[in-house]
Amino acid sequence: MLKPGHFLLLxxxxxxxxxxxxxxxxxxxxxxxxxxxxxxxxxxxPLDPENTLYVELATGRVVIELAPGFAPAHVANVKALARExxxxxxxxxxxxxxxxxxxxxxxxxxxxLARKIQSAKRTLPGEFxxxxxxSLPFTRLPDGDVYEPEVGFSGGFPVARDPKSNKMWLVHCYxxxxxxxxVAADSGGGTELYVVIGQAPRHLxxxxxxxxxxxxxxxxxxxxxxxxxxxxxxxxxxxxxxxxSVRVAADLAPNERSNLEVLRTDTPLFQDLIxxxxxxxxxxxxxxxxxxxxxxxxxxxxxxxAPPAK
Amino acid sequence: MLKPGHFLLLxxxxxxxxxxxxxxxxxxxxxxxxxxxxxxxxxxxPLDPENTLYVELATGRVVIELAPGFAPAHVANVKALARExxxxxxxxxxxxxxxxxxxxxxxxxxxxLARKIQSAKRTLPGEFxxxxxxSLPFTRLPDGDVYEPEVGFSGGFPVARDPKSNKMWLVHCYxxxxxxxxVAADSGGGTELYVVIGQAPRHLxxxxxxxxxxxxxxxxxxxxxxxxxxxxxxxxxxxxxxxxSVRVAADLAPNERSNLEVLRTDTPLFQDLIxxxxxxxxxxxxxxxxxxxxxxxxxxxxxxxAPPAK
Numbered sequence: 305m306l307k308p309g310h311f312l313l314l315x316x317x318x319x320x321x322x323x324x325x326x327x328x329x330x331x332x333x334x335x336x337x338x339x340x341x342x343x344x345x346x347x348x349x350p351l352d353p354e355n356t357l358y359v360e361l362a363t364g365r366v367v368i369e370l371a372p373g374f375a376p377a378h379v380a381n382v383k384a385l386a387r388e389x390x391x392x393x394x395x396x397x398x399x400x401x402x403x404x405x406x407x408x409x410x411x412x413x414x415x416x417l418a419r420k421i422q423s424a425k426r427t428l429p430g431e432f433x434x435x436x437x438x439s440l441p442f443t444r445l446p447d448g449d450v451y452e453p454e455v456g457f458s459g460g461f462p463v464a465r466d467p468k469s470n471k472m473w474l475v476h477c478y479x480x481x482x483x484x485x486x487v488a489a490d491s492g493g494g495t496e497l498y499v500v501i502g503q504a505p506r507h508l509x510x511x512x513x514x515x516x517x518x519x520x521x522x523x524x525x526x527x528x529x530x531x532x533x534x535x536x537x538x539x540x541x542x543x544x545x546x547x548x549s550v551r552v553a554a555d556l557a558p559n560e561r562s563n564l565e566v567l568r569t570d571t572p573l574f575q576d577l578i579x580x581x582x583x584x585x586x587x588x589x590x591x592x593x594x595x596x597x598x599x600x601x602x603x604x605x606x607x608x609x610a611p612p613a614k
Numbered sequence: 615m616l617k618p619g620h621f622l623l624l625x626x627x628x629x630x631x632x633x634x635x636x637x638x639x640x641x642x643x644x645x646x647x648x649x650x651x652x653x654x655x656x657x658x659x660p661l662d663p664e665n666t667l668y669v670e671l672a673t674g675r676v677v678i679e680l681a682p683g684f685a686p687a688h689v690a691n692v693k694a695l696a697r698e699x700x701x702x703x704x705x706x707x708x709x710x711x712x713x714x715x716x717x718x719x720x721x722x723x724x725x726x727l728a729r730k731i732q733s734a735k736r737t738l739p740g741e742f743x744x745x746x747x748x749s750l751p752f753t754r755l756p757d758g759d760v761y762e763p764e765v766g767f768s769g770g771f772p773v774a775r776d777p778k779s780n781k782m783w784l785v786h787c788y789x790x791x792x793x794x795x796x797v798a799a800d801s802g803g804g805t806e807l808y809v810v811i812g813q814a815p816r817h818l819x820x821x822x823x824x825x826x827x828x829x830x831x832x833x834x835x836x837x838x839x840x841x842x843x844x845x846x847x848x849x850x851x852x853x854x855x856x857x858x859s860v861r862v863a864a865d866l867a868p869n870e871r872s873n874l875e876v877l878r879t880d881t882p883l884f885q886d887l888i889x890x891x892x893x894x895x896x897x898x899x900x901x902x903x904x905x906x907x908x909x910x911x912x913x914x915x916x917x918x919x920a921p922p923a924k
Binding site: 399401402432447448449450451477478479487489502503504505506507509510511522523526527528529530581584587588589590591593594595596597599600 | 709711712742757758759760761787788789797799812813814815816817819820821832833836837838839840891894897898899900901903904905906907909910
């Protein structure tokens with residue numbers, strides 16, 4: 305929306321505003337940039353290397369935060385698959401516009417060629433939801449949801465809750481990672497994974513196991529050429545995008561890791577961030593929405609200021 | 615989510631189901647594919663060449679349906695700009711992941727180099743909303759909306775309505791096209807255009823003029839490399855993606871046009887389509903959402919069976 309030169313103007317405006325802060329009492333609530341500028345180290349959390357996956361493409365690294373609190377069996381299995389190098393040299397075979405990117409063993413249906421599994425499992429029962437634990441932090445959004453009784457954030461992930469069925473589950477927002485499956489509910493398990501690259505496909509919620517979220521490198525997946533076959537499958541083998549490797553971060557030397565911090569979602573600061581997105585006070589906005597959808601709330605990620613202690 | 619071989623299975627399953635239809639009474643509501651299979655010619659409408667824009671890239675054609683019912687001055691100006699070839703050889707200068715693609719005159723801020731405008735206007739007052747006309751067809755969605763009192767479809771576009779303020783306006787769903795502006799509400803006009811390539815940025819609704827929707831060729835925009843500068847601007851001129859030309863379809867010979875039909879949104883069939891997406895009865899689904907968001911309802915487009923009469 306902004307003209308190219310305008311970002312500089314905005315930056316300048318913010319700088320001027322900030323340098324005048326002593327003289328000019330603020331009469332408006334803070335913008336997201338201003339909220340983040342006031343964050344303390346404790347508002348951020350490091351990624352846990354044991355629950356972080358690195359997908360290495362020729363173009364760079366995609367960092368996935370795993371969600372063992374929601375899909376413990378799938379997360380354990382995906383880590384086991386990564387550790388036995390099952391994913392290495394698999395390929396993105398499907399990129400469906402406004403929907404998903406998916407990687408898989410392209411020869412999975414050919415017994416003679418299919419990648420063998422060693423100690424991991426090929427399939428698992430679906431982990432489509434979990435019992436609602438009211439003791440888990442849950443930052444509920446004030447504006448409701450078209451699909452579910454309650455939505456918000458728990459442990460850094462977008463979550464829906466239904467007090468009636470006493471369940472909670474991860475929600476298919478942009479960047480969420482799930483385990484593809486066939487028709488049977490227990491036919492997934494993590495051998496093929498997909499990532500949401502479009503408008504939140506909420507009809508998939510509770511139909512398939514979500515197990516994590518891309519926290520860095522989404523653009524390496526979302527900008528891939530779309531497949532021209534049905535469901536966005538690439539029609540020619542040479543169009544496939546190879547995965548050089550998939551590794552658990554803990555298995556890399558500390559200096560080979562992407563040291564990232566994610567904004568905590570259980571803090572007053574995150575509440576302020578939500579409010580700064582419900583009503584945008586940046587100068588450009590003439591109308592404030594007064595509401596926000598779950599999948600429109602960003603969860604900021606930044607480089608850690610110092611690498612974690614060994 | 616499906617394994618590569620699975621689409622074939624689905625197609626087979628549908629074929630078998632259909633061939634058994636005489637013996638097997640249907641006990642479930644139709645899927646979207648089944649709804650569309652029953653559509654009659656009158657359920658579709660051709661694009662109006664006078665309100666269709668072709669953006670020609672090196673990789674192919676992006677087809678935009680303009681919305682004169684919502685942004686008459688902007689649509690007229692965009693057509694005037696196209697007709698005086700203002701857009702030809704302009705460039706995509708910004709691709710922000712999960713947000714927008716934007717094209718503009720990269721030299722717009724340099725008076726000596728900036729593209730000159732002949733008879734069109736450089737800026738226009740914003741057309742952020744319009745009076746609510748209850749006589750216009752409006753297919754209202756049954757599940758509500760996080761942002762607005764009423765949402766649905768009018769004239770083939772996603773629309774929100776507010777009976778209290780007596781206004782209606784186009785909504786920022788995936789593929790919607792708008793006129794970039796600076797800080798002032800009247801600083802847009804159509805010289806720069808953006809297209810939504812991510813989760814619906816509803817906070818832009820009523821802040822900027824939407825004037826159309828991409829009905830074909832989205833993947834030529836959505837798969838462009840993301841810009842690495844602030845707000846997704848390309849940092850180097852050579853990264854920009856040139857627009858070969860932008861033309862009003864009516865100005866091309868009939869045999870040079872993309873003859874497309876769009877599903878009407880004011881029919882019982884479209885109501886059936888919405889229902890088929892609220893509750894998915896394809897075999898793969900074990901859980902039905904029972905709801906749908908505005909920006910998750912597809913508006914199908916197909917090649918016209920025969921070119922329109924000259």
